[in-house]
Amino acid sequence: MTTVCPHCGWPDDQPFHVVSRHGTGTGSTVWVRCACGSVQLREIGPAGTRILSRGRPDPDAPRERCGA
Numbered sequence: 001m002t003t004v005c006p007h008c009g010w011p012d013d014q015p016f017h018v019v020s021r022h023g024t025g026t027g028s029t030v031w032v033r034c035a036c037g038s039v040q041l042r043e044i045g046p047a048g049t050r051i052l053s054r055g056r057p058d059p060d061a062p063r064e065r066c067g068a
């Protein structure tokens, strides 16, 4: 299964920039920023990677902002 960013077409299996990673009971939760500035929340578990939510592109956002 290969998906791409609906905003810029970046392949989801090649994270542009991993913002942060948190361990959970079943795997980990990862925030990824796309090349277009869209921030994704991913859940990585035994069944693979799932994208829980995806933000809008934000070309003007400072790099340190976390999609809030």
Ligand SMILES: [Zn+2]
Pocket (backbone or CB within 6 Å): 005, 006, 007, 008, 009, 010, 034, 035, 036, 037, 038
């Ligand atoms: Zn994108």
